[in-house]
Structure formats: structure tokens, C-alpha cells
Amino acid sequence: MDGSGNAAFVAFERVQKSYDGETLVVKDLNLSMPKGEFLTMLGPSGSGKTTCLMMLAGFETATHGEIKLDGQSINNIPPHKRGIGMVFQNYALFPHMTVAENLSFPLEVRKISKSDREAKVKRALDMVQMGEFGNRRPAQLSGGQQQRIALARALVFEPELVLMDEPLGALDKQLREHMQFEITRLAHNLGITTVYVTHDQTEALTMSDRVAVFDDGRIQQLAPPDKLYEEPDNSFVAQFIGENNTLLGKVEEISGETCKVRLDSGELIVAKPVNVSEVGERTRVSIRPERVEMNMERLQDGAFTLKAEVLEFIYMGDIYRTRLRVAGHEDFVVKTRNAPDQPRLKPGERIEIGWLPEDCRALDS
Amino acid sequence: MSDQTASGRPESPQSPVAALPGGEVTERDQDGPMLAADGRPLKSSLARALRREKLRALALIAPLLVFIFISFVLPIADMLFRSVQNDIVADTLPRTVVALANDPLEEEGVPSESTFAQFYTDLYIAEEYKEHTRLGSRLNYEMSGISSLFRGTGRAVGRFDTDIYADQFEAADPAFEDPAAWADWMADDDIRAALPLTTDAYDAWAGIAVELDEDNPAEEDPEDIVYTSLYRDLANGAAPPAPFPQVDVSGFESVSIRELFIEEDEDWADPEVWETIRAYSSRYTSGYFLNAADMQTTPEGVELRPENERVYMTLFVRTLWMSLVITFSCILLAYPISFLLATLPARHANLLMILVLLPFWTSLLVRTSAWKVLLQNEGVINDILVWIGIVSDTNRLALINNATGTIIAMTHILLPFMILPLYSVMKTIPPSYMRAARSLGAKDWTAFWRVWFPLSVPGIGAGSILVFIMSIGYYITPEIVGGTRGVFISNRIAYHISTSLNWGLAAALGTILLVVVLALYWVYDRLVGIDNVKLG
Numbered sequence: 001m002d003g004s005g006n007a008a009f010v011a012f013e014r015v016q017k018s019y020d021g022e023t024l025v026v027k028d029l030n031l032s033m034p035k036g037e038f039l040t041m042l043g044p045s046g047s048g049k050t051t052c053l054m055m056l057a058g059f060e061t062a063t064h065g066e067i068k069l070d071g072q073s074i075n076n077i078p079p080h081k082r083g084i085g086m087v088f089q090n091y092a093l094f095p096h097m098t099v100a101e102n103l104s105f106p107l108e109v110r111k112i113s114k115s116d117r118e119a120k121v122k123r124a125l126d127m128v129q130m131g132e133f134g135n136r137r138p139a140q141l142s143g144g145q146q147q148r149i150a151l152a153r154a155l156v157f158e159p160e161l162v163l164m165d166e167p168l169g170a171l172d173k174q175l176r177e178h179m180q181f182e183i184t185r186l187a188h189n190l191g192i193t194t195v196y197v198t199h200d201q202t203e204a205l206t207m208s209d210r211v212a213v214f215d216d217g218r219i220q221q222l223a224p225p226d227k228l229y230e231e232p233d234n235s236f237v238a239q240f241i242g243e244n245n246t247l248l249g250k251v252e253e254i255s256g257e258t259c260k261v262r263l264d265s266g267e268l269i270v271a272k273p274v275n276v277s278e279v280g281e282r283t284r285v286s287i288r289p290e291r292v293e294m295n296m297e298r299l300q301d302g303a304f305t306l307k308a309e310v311l312e313f314i315y316m317g318d319i320y321r322t323r324l325r326v327a328g329h330e331d332f333v334v335k336t337r338n339a340p341d342q343p344r345l346k347p348g349e350r351i352e353i354g355w356l357p358e359d360c361r362a363l364d365s
Numbered sequence: 366m367s368d369q370t371a372s373g374r375p376e377s378p379q380s381p382v383a384a385l386p387g388g389e390v391t392e393r394d395q396d397g398p399m400l401a402a403d404g405r406p407l408k409s410s411l412a413r414a415l416r417r418e419k420l421r422a423l424a425l426i427a428p429l430l431v432f433i434f435i436s437f438v439l440p441i442a443d444m445l446f447r448s449v450q451n452d453i454v455a456d457t458l459p460r461t462v463v464a465l466a467n468d469p470l471e472e473e474g475v476p477s478e479s480t481f482a483q484f485y486t487d488l489y490i491a492e493e494y495k496e497h498t499r500l501g502s503r504l505n506y507e508m509s510g511i512s513s514l515f516r517g518t519g520r521a522v523g524r525f526d527t528d529i530y531a532d533q534f535e536a537a538d539p540a541f542e543d544p545a546a547w548a549d550w551m552a553d554d555d556i557r558a559a560l561p562l563t564t565d566a567y568d569a570w571a572g573i574a575v576e577l578d579e580d581n582p583a584e585e586d587p588e589d590i591v592y593t594s595l596y597r598d599l600a601n602g603a604a605p606p607a608p609f610p611q612v613d614v615s616g617f618e619s620v621s622i623r624e625l626f627i628e629e630d631e632d633w634a635d636p637e638v639w640e641t642i643r644a645y646s647s648r649y650t651s652g653y654f655l656n657a658a659d660m661q662t663t664p665e666g667v668e669l670r671p672e673n674e675r676v677y678m679t680l681f682v683r684t685l686w687m688s689l690v691i692t693f694s695c696i697l698l699a700y701p702i703s704f705l706l707a708t709l710p711a712r713h714a715n716l717l718m719i720l721v722l723l724p725f726w727t728s729l730l731v732r733t734s735a736w737k738v739l740l741q742n743e744g745v746i747n748d749i750l751v752w753i754g755i756v757s758d759t760n761r762l763a764l765i766n767n768a769t770g771t772i773i774a775m776t777h778i779l780l781p782f783m784i785l786p787l788y789s790v791m792k793t794i795p796p797s798y799m800r801a802a803r804s805l806g807a808k809d810w811t812a813f814w815r816v817w818f819p820l821s822v823p824g825i826g827a828g829s830i831l832v833f834i835m836s837i838g839y840y841i842t843p844e845i846v847g848g849t850r851g852v853f854i855s856n857r858i859a860y861h862i863s864t865s866l867n868w869g870l871a872a873a874l875g876t877i878l879l880v881v882v883l884a885l886y887w888v889y890d891r892l893v894g895i896d897n898v899k900l901g
Contacts (some may be wrong), residue, residue, distance in 0.1 A: 059800055079803040092801035095821045105815065106805035157806065315690075 008032035008068070009193050010161060015065035017051050023050050027217035027265065029065070033195070033210075035160070038187050040196045041283040041362050042204040043214030044240070052214075053163050053197050058082050069161065079124065080109075080198055085154035085162040085192075089169060091146045093138035099125070100134035106157040127186065144175045151183065155190065162187070164196045166292050180207050201241050205229065213237050230289075234275055235363040238286040245292070247285040251362065259362055261285055265328035270304050271362040273294050284363040287337040293357040294322065295342060305354040308332065310345045320344070324353065400704060439573040445879075448657075448872035450729050451650040454642065455502045458487040460565070465639070476634025481623040482597055485522065487565050487728070489590045492519040493573045506867050507661075508641045514632050521629045526620055530592035533617050538610040547591075548583035559598075559605040566594035593622070653873035675855065677874065681881070684853045686774075687768060688836040691781075694776040695832045696825060699783035704817075706784070707791035718788075725781040733845045736774040740764040741847065766848025775836055775847045782835060783828035790824030791817075827892050834882055852876060 007139040010033040019200055026048040033039050041049035054060040055067060060078030066073050074082055085325055093101050100121055107117040118206045125131045128148035140148055146155035148169060154162055164183070168176045184207045187194045204211045205225040213236070220240075221233040232238035235246070249263040251273070269285065276283050293299050309329060312323035319335050322345055326332040334353065336342045345351065401410040435882070443652035460483035468480045474482070492495040501515030534541045541547070550556050557564040570591055576583075592828070598605075599614040626633040645652060646661055652662065659675040660667055669675070685702050702721065706714050724732060737746045747761045756762055764770055794817060802812035840855040847856070854874060861871035 057800075057804055059803075078807055079800070082804075083806070084804060086801065086804040088797045088801055090795065092795065094798060094801075094816055094820075105802070109805065109807045109811055109815075120517065153805065224695075269824050309558070322653040 007069055009035040009037075010195070010258035011066075011068040012052070012056075013066045013068065015052075015055065015062045015067060015352070017048070017055060017060065018063045020213065024063075024080075025352045026062075028098075029217075029219065031212060031219065031222065033193060034192050035193055038184065038194045038196065038207060040198060040204040040208040040211045041214055042198060042201060042240075044199060047214040048217040049197050049212075049214040050108045050165060053165055053195060056195060057084055057086055057163055076338055078311075082161050083157075083161075085157065085159035087154045088161070089166045089168040090168075091138070093146055093149055093153070094139055097137075098134065099130070101140065102138065103134075103151065103153050103156050105241060106153065110157060120156055124152040125216040127155070128152045128182075134291050137162070141169050144179065146178055147171060148182075150231050151186070155186070155192070159192070161193045161195070161301050164194065166198050168198075168200075191309050205241070215240070232275075232286065232363070235284045235286065235365065238284075238361070238363055243289050243333060245287045245289060245326075245329075247287075247327055247329060247332075248365065249283055249285060251279050251281045251283050254279060258357055261362055263327045267306060267327050267340075269306070269360065270357040271360040272358050274361045275364050280321065283362045284365045286361045286363055287359060288357055289321075289333045292334040292355050294334055294336060294351060294353050296354065298341070299354045300356060303354040303356050304354050304360070308351055308353045310347050310349040310351060311346060313345045324351075326353065375606075377766060380675065397474055399457065404824055405609065430721070435583070439551065444872050445876050446872070447868050448870075448876050449649050449651070451645055451652070453500055453503050454646045455648050457491050457496050457645070458484065459768070461487045461642070465643050465646060470636070470639065474639060475634050475652075476623075476639055478623050479597070481621075481626055482700065484626075485525070485622045486562075486569070486590050486594065487528075488515075488522050489567055489572065489588070490520060490569045493577060497599065502866070504641055504645065506865075507645060507871060508637060508654065510632065511638060514630055514638065518626065518629050518633070523628075525589070525622070527589040527593045527622070527625070529588075529618055529620060530596045534592055535643060537612045540610050542586070543588070545583050547587055550605075553606075553608075556605045556609050559603050560595065560609075561596040562598045563591060566590045571888040579664050595819075598615050602763050650869075653869040654877070656870055657873040657877055677854070680852070680854045680857055681877070683768075684837055684855070684878075685881070687772060687851075687853070688833050690772055690781060691775050691836045692797065692829050692833045694772065695780055698776065699780055699787055699828065700821075700825075703784050703787035703791050703821075706788045707794070708796070721781055721784050724777070729841060730845075732778055733842045736770070736777065736842075736846055737765060739774065740770050765846050766851065768847075768851040770846040771843045771851035774842050775839060778842055779832045779836055779839075782831045786831060787824040787826035788820065791821050792825070824891075830886070830889060833885075837882060838878065852867045 009032075012029045012031040015026060015029040016024055029048075029052060041052060043049045051060060053124065057064050058074070062075060067075055069082065069084075093099075094105070097105065103121040103124055107120055109215050112120070121134070122131065125134055128151055130145060130148050130152065133141065133145065133149070138149065147170075151165065153267065154164075167183070168179050171179060180203055183194075183196075186192075196204075205228070206224060206349065210222060210224050211228050213220045213228065215236050221228060221237045223231075223233075228237065229241055232241060238244050239246070247263055247269070248262075249261040249269070251259055252262045252268065253260040253272055254276070255271060257269055260273050261269050263269060263285075269365065271283075271285050286326050293303070296305070299305070306326060308324040308326045310322060311325055314321040314323075315338075317337055320338060320342065322334045322336065323330075324332045324334060343351075399407040400409050403410070403845040432535070451468065461480065464480040464483040465476060470476055488497060489497075491500065494542075497515045501512040501519075505512035524791065531541075541554070551567050551571075560590040567587060570588050574580045574585055575580045596614055596617060596619065599612065600617075614662045625668075632638055644650075654659060655667060657677050659670050660677045661670050702717070706717055706721070709717065737744075741747070742761050742763070744765070746764060747756070751758050751761065752758045759874075798816050798820070799812050802816045803809070807815065837853075838855050839853060840859055843851055843853045844856050844859070847853070855878070857870045858874045861874070
């Protein structure tokens with residue numbers, strides 16, 4: 001699952017965390033990151049991702065297990081000695097200090113001389129294109145500007161590891177997309193190892209080298225974005241990342257790379273077995289909406305077809321979004337490119353749809 | 366209107382309400398102010414639109430406003446007015462005040478016979494109405510001894526040897542013996558005009574007879590003051606027309622009223638007494654304020670009182686100093702508690718909050734009395750200290766009936782007023798600030814001192830103002846545990862309100878206290894800025 005075991009810069013080893021002594025918020029977490037990686041912890045709220053970040057930052061202690069930074073266990077090192085930069089959810093810029101003072105703070109507590117401080121602050125401000133705002137107070141800045149300052153403050157003392165806790169949550173969509181790009185650019189240019197926490201999957205997919213999908217205190221899948229999307233390991237990841245059609249059924253036959261699934265409505269379909277192993281097991285078959293073909297002429301060989309009834313056809317500009325009734329499921333969605341060869345459908349039309357068996361993954365139920 | 370023409374906008378005298386849906390409501394003229402669509406300045410249009418809102422808001426607060434005005438503002442204004450008000454001398458001794466104002470006091474500062482005669486009439490009437498003792502007490506604030514002087518002379522004034530005038534008048538004309546004849550004369554306007562002093566005295570005497578004795582003046586013999594006034598009228602050359610009997614008083618035996626007074630009490634020859642009466646005969650006085658500032662008027666002008674008589678300045682300084690000490694103790698004690706309250710998880714914080722508020726809900730008197738039990742010489746604290754061996758049994762600490770007692774008890778009582786604003790400000794400091802500071806490399810103490818503390822300063826400001834202003838006017842606690850060395854200016858004010866009944870002085874002291882508090886508030890505003898004070 002994890003890429004580079006030996007050169008791990010950040011490592012979680014069998015880490016558990018409980019707040020009340022009764023339930024585990026983080027269950028047996030194992031994770032290792034190489035230097036320079038941009039890793040995103042993605043998951044719904046309460047999945048344990050923020051707790052992991054806080055343990056790494058030193059604000060929470062692991063109930064069990066070890067957290068290592070550059071090979072050293074940091075379990076007993078207080079936060080201020082870990083040298084980890086952190087960007088907080090609401091930026092946590094000190095409102096009683098100017099922007100320059102905010103940036104100068106981590107340098108002052110490190111007893112860096114005044115002239116060096118000024119130079120570093122200036123460089124950090126320039127880096128986020130906020131050079132002229134040194135004398136402003138945080139309250140005089142817009143959300144996006146505050147975000148840049150928070151980023152600059154986390155980077156000004158040149159940490160090797162930066163943690164970001166949903167840093168773009170308070171920004172509007174356009175600004176968020178812009179900042180996503182800025183952050184990844186900075187992280188890669190400076191070669192910083194970054195742990196980024198978010199519940200926004202688009203953010204996770206666009207920014208990260210690898211994404212760790214959290215649920216129920218465990219990492220459900222740790223993979224690069226494309227793999228995560230194309231090849232989800234289990235039905236939670238399939239559901240959580242992107243849009244997904246599911247069909248419920250029972251495994252009837254497994255033979256190597258394909259299996260046959262008898263749907264609850266009676267149809268037999270062919271799928272790729274991912275985490276089903278026994279005949280008779282219940283399964284959740286997952287197909288991405290854009291992998292479904294409605295134009296039978298474009299279907300490739302070996303494709304599998306099924307009858308469907310159009311319930312809704314929505315024009316969305318670049319794509320069409322069609323909701324179908326398929327095998328008794330009324331929420332089967334197909335996305336097609338707005339192209340001349342794609343049919344425009346009307347509700348009530350009966351059509352045939354098809355997909356390749358390898359795009360259809362039989363997952364746990 | 367000319368603006369409108371200049372901008373070329375068609376004239377449209379619409380009401381602002383009608384103009385609003387129109388869309389293009391505002392447009393800036395070349396140089397003029399922003400105009401609404403109807404051509405009125407935008408500002409006045411806005412003001413008009415907001416007027417309704419304002420009236421509504423005013424109507425909502427009106428009941429409270431009226432209540433506060435009647436029950437709070439008016440009484441306080443009335444009370445403060447008493448600090449300069451001084452009607453009692455002018456009301457009790459109206460004739461004397463007028464006479465004194467015209468009396469050059471040539472004879473070593475003692476008034477002339479005619480002034481004394483007016484004073485005789487005044488004092489006689491005041492004695493009948495029993496007002497001379499009140500006047501005596503009032504003047505006693507300014508010069509000790511006057512109270513007994515007025516009381517003693519008041520008792521004697523009815524027995525002055527002025528009855529010789531009545532006897533001589535009656536001997537000269539038996540008509541004077543007839544009360545009905547007197548009543549007739551005094552109803553005659555010509556006679557009244559000719560005999561001003563007599564008329565005045567007779568009216569006053571008749572008033573007394575009707576009001577106090579419920580007699581008919583036409584059936585009672587006039588008192589000596591009437592005959593004395595009549596003698597002085599006639600001796601001054603008055604010629605009352607008939608039917609008033611013509612009496613020649615040149616052969617009458619006379620008495621000096623001045624001598625009578627001085628005989629009764631030689632203090633009436635003391636110029637200081639008359640200086641005092643004269644100084645306070647005006648209806649408005651700065652005397653209370655001078656007194657409250659430990660100053661006095663002497664014939665040489667305003668000067669400080671002798672050092673051993675300077676009570677109030679000492680008290681003011683002590684009140685301010687002890688309030689500062691109490692405020693500071695409150696900050697010291699409240700800060701850690703508030704910090705804990707704000708940072709603990711809600712469950713524990715609530716319990717702690719109840720512990721903080723519990724004394725708050727207990728009666729002030731109960732809490733103060735509890736301190737009395739704890740702090741006294743044979744009290745719990747001393748007993749424990751002796752038992753532990755920190756102090757010897759013979760050398761118990763004096764913790765009560767002094768400044769220490771007041772500071773301890775008041776710090777305890779005012780503590781919640783520091784904790785609550787501090788807590789509410791600290792509660793608004795996001796915990797992520799401290800985390801951010803620590804993640805940036807600051808030790809716990811540095812993070813606290815550089816980040817948390819500056820952000821909690823508005824709470825300290827609010828708490829300090831609250832505690833300081835409350836303690837500066839505190840009364841009950843210092844009264845109970847303060848003894849003599851631990852009382853505040855407010856205790857002195859209360860004493861003058863309820864015991865010595867010198868309301869004017871109490872009002873002057875109160876006014877000074879109010880001004881001092883407002884001045885401090887102003888200074889605080891200049892230094893810290895009231896905007897930086899947060900109560901929640």
C-alpha cells in the first residue's frame with residue numbers, strides 16, 4: 001500500500017488514539033511518507049484525519065504506537081521543538097500583531113537576529129506576493145490574503161514538514177482553486193514535505209502526490225489520485241471519491257480477472273473482482289458514470305450491455321447528465337461529453353447502455 | 366434644485382419611497398453631494414428613511430427610559446443639586462438676612478441694634494415653628510457651637526425683657542389691650558403701609574396663632590415682638606393714620622435687644638458667628654464643596670483647614686488607593702481562574718463556573734459577615750495560624766477593622782466582576798492561536814505572554830473598570846469590616862445622609878466622587894480606549 005518503506009521521512013507506526021478510553025478515534029494507523037511528498041488526508045468529518053494531523057503536530061499524544069520524523073520518534077517532543085510548520089483552518093493569524101510581526105514571531109522565538117528576520121520576512125512575503133502588506137493587521141486583509149499570510153508564516157522559518165488543516169475551507173470556489181495551485185507550486189518549488197487535511201475530494205485529487213482516504217479511524221486506501229479514482233479498493237473509497245453508480249448483487253462465479261454477478265433484479269453481469277473472494281458473497285458493483293456508453297456504435301468489443309429507461313436528461317454545457325433506471329436502480333447516472341455523436345434523450349425513452357467489464361468493479365457490500 | 370438642472374436630470378418630485386424601486390437611485394453630481402433619484406441629497410433621504418426605524422427603537426426603550434429618568438436621574442440630580450443649595454438660612458431668618466446684607470457691621474463685626482431687632486423677630490418665629498434647632502444644626506457644620514447657641518437662645522427668646530413695651534403701650538392707650546382693635550388696625554391698608562415692621566411682626570404672629578395654636582388672632586393679645594416692632598416703627602418716626610391711637614414713644618423706656626442677646630449668650634458678640642450666618646445666607650453656596658475638599662472660608666478668603674481637621678481628602682485618597690489595591694488583587698486572583706475556565710473542557714468549566722457564581726448568588730451581607738467571623742482576632746484564620754504555629758497566641762494578626770480587612774473582604778466580593786468579563790473575553794480567543802504560537806516554535810510561556818495575554822488585555826480592562834468603579838463607591842463591606850482605618854468615602858457620605866443629616870455635604874462629597882470616577886474613566890479611555898474593553 002505505502003510506497004517507500006525505508007526512506008520514510010514521516011512515519012506512523014501502529015498508532016492508535018482514544019480520547020475517552022472507550023472508543024478509538026484512530027485505529028492502528030500505519031503510514032510512511034518520503035521526503036518532499038505532498039500527501040493529503042481525505043475523509044468525512046470524524047474519520048480521524050485531523051486527529052492524525054494533531055498528533056503529528058504534537059497537540060495530541062498517541063495512545064499507542066510511534067510517530068517518527070526523519071527516523072526519530074517524536075512522541076515525547078513538545079510541539080515547539082518539532083519544527084513543523086502548520087497552517088490552521090481559520091489561519092490563526094495573531095490579530096494583535098501586524099502581518100510582518102506575525103511572520104517575524106517564529107523567527108524571534110528562534111532568536112534570529114533582527115536583520116536576518118527582516119530579510120526572511122520580506123522573502124516570505126514576496127513568495128506569496130504579499131510584499132506590500134507587512135504593516136497591515138490581519139483583520140484588514142481579505143480571506144485569500146490572510147490565507148497567503150498564514151502560508152508564509154508557516155514557511156518563514158524553513159521547516160521541512162508543513163501541515164495544513166483544511167486551509168482553504170473558508171474561501172470561495174474561485175479563490176480556492178487559485179490557492180490550490182499556489183500551494184502545490186510552493187510546496188514543489190521549495191521541496192517541502194506536506195501533509196494536507198481536507199474533506200474536499202477535488203482538492204485532494206488535484207493537489208496531491210498521494211491521497212490517504214480515511215474512514216472510521218483507518219486509512220481505507222492510500223494511492224495516487226488517478227489510481228484512487230480509477231481503481232478504488234473498496235466501496236467506501238468508490239463512493240467517497242467522485243461520482244459512482246452502484247448495483248447490488250451476489251457473486252455467482254469467479255474466474256481469475258472476471259467474475260459474474262447476479263444482480264438483485266435478475267440480470268447477470270460481468271465485473272472485475274476487487275475484494276470479493278467467494279461465490280455467493282454479496283457485492284456492490286461500481287461503475288463510473290463516464291465509463292458508461294449510450295451510443296452503441298462506439299461500444300468496444302467485449303462490452304456488456306443492459307437495458308435502461310431514461311428518467312432525466314440534464315444539459316450541463318460541457319456534458320450531458322442522464323439519470324436512468326437500470327436493473328431496478330433509479331439513481332444510475334451516465335455522463336456523456338457534449339459531442340455530435342452523443343444522443344440527446346427524452347425522459348421515458350428506452351435505450352441500451354454498455355460498459356467494459358474491467359470498468360465494472362465488484363467491491364465489498 | 367440648481368444641482369439638478371446642472372446635471373440635466375428631469376425634475377421628478379417623487380417621494381424617496383417611490384423612488385426606491387426605480388433602480389437608478391443615486392448618481393453623483395459633478396461636484397455636489399450624492400443625490401437620490403428625487404434630487405434630494407442622499408444623506409437627507411437616508412435620514413428620512415431611517416427616522417421611522419429610530420422612532421420605533423425609541424418607542425421600545427421609552428418605558429425603561431421614563432422609569433430610569435424618574436427613579437434614577439431625577440433623584441440623583443436633586444441630590445447633587447443639594448450640594449450647592451442652601452435655603453435654610455434665607456428661609457428661617459428672612460428679615461435678618463436682609464438686614465445683615467445692609468449692615469456694615471461697624472462695631473467689631475457685630476450687627477447693629479436694628480439688625481438684632483429683626484433677628485429677634487426671626488428667632489421668635491423660628492422658635493415657635495421649632496425651626497431654629499434645624500438652622501442651628503445646619504450652621505453647626507460650618508462652625509461648631511452654633512447649634513447649642515441657637516438652642517439656648519431659642520429657649521430664652523420668649524422670656525426677653527421686651528414686655529415693657531406692651532405694658533407702656535397699654536398704659537398709654539387702653540385700646541391696645543383689645544385684640545379686636547388690633548385686628549381692625551391690621552386690616553387697614555393705610556396703617557399697614559405706615560407701620561411696616563409692626564405689620565410684618567403682627568402677620569407672622571397671627572400666622573402662628575392660627576396655624577400652631579388654632580386661635581383666632583382677634584381674640585388674643587399680640588406677643589411682645591409686635592409691640593417691640595411697633596415701638597421701633599414709631600421711634601423711627603412713623604405716623605399711622607387714625608383710627609390707630611396716637612402715641613408718643615419718645616418718653617418710653619427702651620431696652621437694647623442687642624444687649625439682651627449678648628446677655629443671654631456672649632457668643633452673639635462673636636463676629637465669627639455673624640460672619641458664618643452672613644456667609645451662608647445666600648441661597649446657593651460653595652461651602653459644602655469647600656468643606657468636602659477640607660477647605661474653609663475665613664475672613665481672609667478660602668484656605669485649607671488645619672491639618673488635623675482634614676478628613677475628606679484623606680478619605681478620598683484612601684478610597685482611591687484601596688480601590689486600586691483591590692482591583693489589582695482581583696486581577697491577580699481572577700486571571701488564572703478565568704484562564705482555567707476558558708481552557709477547560711465545558712464539563713469541568715461549568716462546574717468551576719458554578720463555584721465562581723455561588724458566592725455571587727449569596728447575599729452580600731452574609732458574605733461580609735462571614736469574613737467578620739473568619740478574620741477577627743479569635744477567628745478561624747487566626748486560630749489556624751496559631752495552631753500551625755506561624756503566629757504566636759499573644760501576637761494574633763489584626764485582620765479586621767482595618768484596611769486589611771476591607772481589602773480582603775472586598776477582593777473576595779468583587780472577584781466575580783473581574784472573572785466574568787475576563788472569562789468572556791478569553792472564551793473568544795480561539796485555542797488555535799496558542800497552538801499556532803507553539804507550532805511556530807514558542808515555548809508555553811512565550812506563547813502565553815506574546816499571544817494569549819495581549820489578547821486578554823481587553824478583559825482585564827473591562828474587569829478593572831468594573832471592579833474599580835464598584836469598589837470606589839462601596840459602602841456595606843467597609844462599614845462592617847473596615848473599622849475606622851478601613852472605611853471609604855462612601856461610608857462618610859452615608860453617615861452624612863443618615864446620621865448627621867448634612868445632606869448638602871453628602872451631596873458635595875458624592876459629586877466629587879462622581880467627577881473623579883468620570884475623570885478616571887476619561888483618562889482610561891484616552892490611554893486604553895473604551896473600544897478595547899469587552900464585556901463579552
